[in-house]
Amino acid sequence: MDLINSPEKLQQLKTTLVNQKKAKLKLEHEGGRIQVKVSMSTCGIASGAGEVKDFFEEKLDLENINADIVSTGCMGYCYAEPTVEITLPGGEPVIFSNVDMVRAGELVNDFIKERKSAVNTIPHKSRKPGGAVEKGKQYRIALRNCGFINPEDIREYIAAEGYDALRMALTEMTPDEVIEVVKKSGLRGRGGGGFPTGLKWELSAKAECRNEKFVVCNADEGDPGAFMDRSLLEGDPHSILEAMALCGYSIGSNKGVIYIRAEYPLAIERLKTAITQAKETQLLGSDIMGTGFNFDIEIRYGAGAFVCGEETALIHSMEGLRGEPGVKPPFPAEKGYKGEPTNVNNVETFANIPLILLMGAEWFSKIGTEKSKGTKVFALAGKINNVGLIEVPMGMTLREVVFDIGGGIRGDRQFKAVQTGGPSGGCLTVKHLDTPIDYENLIENGSMMGSGGMIVMDEDDCMVAVARFYLDFTVEESCGKCAPCRIGNKRLYEILDKITLGKSVKDDLSGLRNLASVIKETSLCGLGQTSPNPVLSTMDNFYDEYKAHVIDGDCPAGQCRALMRYVIDPHLCVGCTLCMRVCPVDAVSGEKKQVHSIDTSVCIKCGACIEKCKFGAISLQ
Amino acid sequence: MAKIRIPQNKVEELRQICKSFNYDKNELINVLHSAQKLFGYLPAEVQELVAQELNVPLAKVYGVVSFYSFFDMVPKGKYPVSICLGTACYVRGAEKVLAEFKKHIGINVGETSADGKFSISCLRCVGACGLAPVVTIGERVYGRVAPDDVQKILKDYY
Ligand SMILES: Cc1cc2nc3c(=O)[nH]c(=O)nc-3n(C[C@H](O)[C@H](O)[C@H](O)COP(=O)(O)O)c2cc1C
Numbered sequence: 001m002d003l004i005n006s007p008e009k010l011q012q013l014k015t016t017l018v019n020q021k022k023a024k025l026k027l028e029h030e031g032g033r034i035q036v037k038v039s040m041s042t043c044g045i046a047s048g049a050g051e052v053k054d055f056f057e058e059k060l061d062l063e064n065i066n067a068d069i070v071s072t073g074c075m076g077y078c079y080a081e082p083t084v085e086i087t088l089p090g091g092e093p094v095i096f097s098n099v100d101m102v103r104a105g106e107l108v109n110d111f112i113k114e115r116k117s118a119v120n121t122i123p124h125k126s127r128k129p130g131g132a133v134e135k136g137k138q139y140r141i142a143l144r145n146c147g148f149i150n151p152e153d154i155r156e157y158i159a160a161e162g163y164d165a166l167r168m169a170l171t172e173m174t175p176d177e178v179i180e181v182v183k184k185s186g187l188r189g190r191g192g193g194g195f196p197t198g199l200k201w202e203l204s205a206k207a208e209c210r211n212e213k214f215v216v217c218n219a220d221e222g223d224p225g226a227f228m229d230r231s232l233l234e235g236d237p238h239s240i241l242e243a244m245a246l247c248g249y250s251i252g253s254n255k256g257v258i259y260i261r262a263e264y265p266l267a268i269e270r271l272k273t274a275i276t277q278a279k280e281t282q283l284l285g286s287d288i289m290g291t292g293f294n295f296d297i298e299i300r301y302g303a304g305a306f307v308c309g310e311e312t313a314l315i316h317s318m319e320g321l322r323g324e325p326g327v328k329p330p331f332p333a334e335k336g337y338k339g340e341p342t343n344v345n346n347v348e349t350f351a352n353i354p355l356i357l358l359m360g361a362e363w364f365s366k367i368g369t370e371k372s373k374g375t376k377v378f379a380l381a382g383k384i385n386n387v388g389l390i391e392v393p394m395g396m397t398l399r400e401v402v403f404d405i406g407g408g409i410r411g412d413r414q415f416k417a418v419q420t421g422g423p424s425g426g427c428l429t430v431k432h433l434d435t436p437i438d439y440e441n442l443i444e445n446g447s448m449m450g451s452g453g454m455i456v457m458d459e460d461d462c463m464v465a466v467a468r469f470y471l472d473f474t475v476e477e478s479c480g481k482c483a484p485c486r487i488g489n490k491r492l493y494e495i496l497d498k499i500t501l502g503k504s505v506k507d508d509l510s511g512l513r514n515l516a517s518v519i520k521e522t523s524l525c526g527l528g529q530t531s532p533n534p535v536l537s538t539m540d541n542f543y544d545e546y547k548a549h550v551i552d553g554d555c556p557a558g559q560c561r562a563l564m565r566y567v568i569d570p571h572l573c574v575g576c577t578l579c580m581r582v583c584p585v586d587a588v589s590g591e592k593k594q595v596h597s598i599d600t601s602v603c604i605k606c607g608a609c610i611e612k613c614k615f616g617a618i619s620l621q
Numbered sequence: 622m623a624k625i626r627i628p629q630n631k632v633e634e635l636r637q638i639c640k641s642f643n644y645d646k647n648e649l650i651n652v653l654h655s656a657q658k659l660f661g662y663l664p665a666e667v668q669e670l671v672a673q674e675l676n677v678p679l680a681k682v683y684g685v686v687s688f689y690s691f692f693d694m695v696p697k698g699k700y701p702v703s704i705c706l707g708t709a710c711y712v713r714g715a716e717k718v719l720a721e722f723k724k725h726i727g728i729n730v731g732e733t734s735a736d737g738k739f740s741i742s743c744l745r746c747v748g749a750c751g752l753a754p755v756v757t758i759g760e761r762v763y764g765r766v767a768p769d770d771v772q773k774i775l776k777d778y779y
Contacts, residue, residue: 043749053656225746455712
């Protein structure tokens with residue numbers, strides 16, 4: 001590819017590429033070609049998208065069919081991977097679900113060759129930005145290119161107006177004007193805290209530096225059950241690079257660093273490719289587009305520590321130290337990496353920036369609620385039908401997210417709760433279904449926006465066990481620097497563990513609350529200050545469930561094994577004595593060919609009998 | 622100081638790695654990533670050598686190695702089994718899958734089987750929540766694993 005050494009060159013190239021793209025979509029006799037897009041993100045590839053893509057390439061080549069096979073990032077339908085989008089010349093794009101090798105063969109024969117009508121497709125209205133914000137529908141700003149373009153080809157990004165915001169800023173705007181637009185848009189940080197992004201840029205711009213300032217992209221995404229940032233980096237890496245350069249221009253920095261967790265090899269690979277391509281074409285590096293502005297980006301790797309997502313810990317980790325957080329203030333914007341002003345933003349925050357500049361602050365600020373502007377990407381997971389990546393305007397209700405977009409609860413189970421904000425957040429329940437989702441409402445209801453993971457639970461999930469799960473996580477991930485977090489969370493975990501094992505006493509309930517509030521108030525960083533939230537929020541919303549465990553020795557969800565009893569169904573038992581013989585403590589009694597019974601006072605609940613019974617006569621109650 | 626028992630050619634390679642990072646202390650984590658790629662794990666000797674080369678106290682290197690869960694101080698099995706215990710996998714039954722792996726291989730989390738074939742570790746979310754519960758063995762990702770699948774999966778590696 002040619003160097004893009006002037007702003008005009010970028011515009012010319014864009015026009016050429018857009019025309020090429022249009023030509024491909026024309027009718028066949030006008031030269032149109034079939035477009036096959038295969039979603040090649042981590043979950044797609046794990047489901048076999050790689051082989052499916054190879055198959056399309058070979059088969060269509062063999063059949064002499066004119067087609068372009070393109071790999072894209074995540075289309076958002078994790079529940080239906082591998083997903084493939086096919087556009088026939090002159091037609092509309094159609095997305096097919098669960099395309100394994102058999103189905104790929106059928107698609108080539110039926111849909112592509114014989115032009116039969118499409119079956120098993122995914123409806124995908126409102127996947128694109130622009131147009132109206134509709135109730136219960138997705139609206140894509142951060143994910144505008146994710147699943148549409150090939151993330152490994154910079155030309156596709158340029159054809160989608162990529163680097164145009166950077167061109168505009170460098171040629172037509174002063175740094176202060178860029179900051180002003182970001183401020184006016186009302187964009188707030190998507191990494192969890194919700195700090196106004198424009199304000200942070202302004203602070204970084206004003207901060208005095210000794211040698212240089214830094215722009216850092218936080219791609220540590222440690223919250224379990226969240227994969228928004230991974231999908232963005234895998235699906236549209238250039239948008240992050242462009243936004244970082246824009247940030248660099250406005251705060252006066254020439255150096256960007258992306259801190260990414262090592263668990264994301266594909267995202268790292270795609271980022272490296274994108275950086276190389278951008279440097280080779282002079283869209284990054286020195287003298288960007290011939291404007292004299294220099295901006296370089298390098299990658300730093302995390303090494304598996306959740307706390308490194310916290311910005312001061314992240315900076316320590318970038319310096320090669322243990323990822324322990326520091327005391328704020330001073331904030332990184334004043335004194336961060338190498339003691340210099342450092343502007344840290346989350347991946348999704350950055351992903352919004354180019355479009356905000358192109359479409360204007362006013363456009364962006366019209367979307368969302370009064371205090372939370374724009375959209376939010378959520379990773380829907382757990383007991384929901386449509387597990388996947390979605391982007392919705394702020395202010396959408398939980399009901400619309402879970403039932404309209406998420407397709408409701410798996411199987412014929414009941415909705416019980418959604419955990420948002422991961423180990424720092426809390427749960428929302430049936431009574432919150434109609435609450436509009438924004439930063440303030442979530443906090444008011446004892447949860448928080450967090451980074452955007454949403455884990456849906458049904459009545460089979462025990463909320464005490466869920467709280468224990470998160471505390472187990474926190475205990476493991478606490479860095480150990482401050483005592484309330486290191487010792488307090490361990491104690492909190494022990495009490496929860498006792499409750500799920502049926503060994504608790506009544507005082508444990510008030511003990512939990514007291515300990516939780518001490519940890520919240522006295523911990524050094526955001527990890528400890530928020531780690532008791534899952535406990536407090538489940539206690540607030542499901543106190544009866546806690547009481548059932550502690551007072552009645554019962555787990556209503558039927559999940560805590562220790563609180564269950566093994567029972568033999570007299571109608572199914574044939575008296576084969578197998579269970580009697582495997583029971584290590586002789587808790588089963590009964591004669592041959594007679595119904596057996598289990599003495600629950602002796603039973604140690606090892607489960608050996610259930611495994612051995614051939615008649616399904618033993619169950620947990 | 623422990624005697625260096627790692628092969629001489631690898632010692633040289635590790636020195637080269639440190640050099641390629643300009644002996645920069647800020648690059649300690651990246652150096653350790655490369656070293657782990659080279660040796661498969663980070664035994665005391667490797668940490669000592671890195672400390673020497675970058676001119677930082679050994680305690681600091683050890684502090685970093687023990688802080689981050691990505692770094693291992695014992696060798697992993699030939700087929701490292703990792704069970705994702707992220708929230709999405711957890712609510713879809715990952716704990717039962719883990720129990721099944723422990724039972725069949727006969728080791729605990731963090732251990733390596735006596736024949737050096739398998740090791741078990743737990744992951745915190747690989748971000749493939751659509752496939753929960755997720756298990757990885759080496760580079761291969763298994764999705765929607767049920768406890769009953771475990772025996773069948775392991776068969777491929779015997
Ligand atoms: C324990 C903890 C973990 C965090 N993890 C992340 C993370 O994985 N990704 C992220 O972007 N921000 C994370 N944050 C928030 C960062 O400290 C910081 O606020 C954020 O990166 C700022 O970017 P934003 O303003 O664009 O959101 C975490 C905070 C805490 C306290």
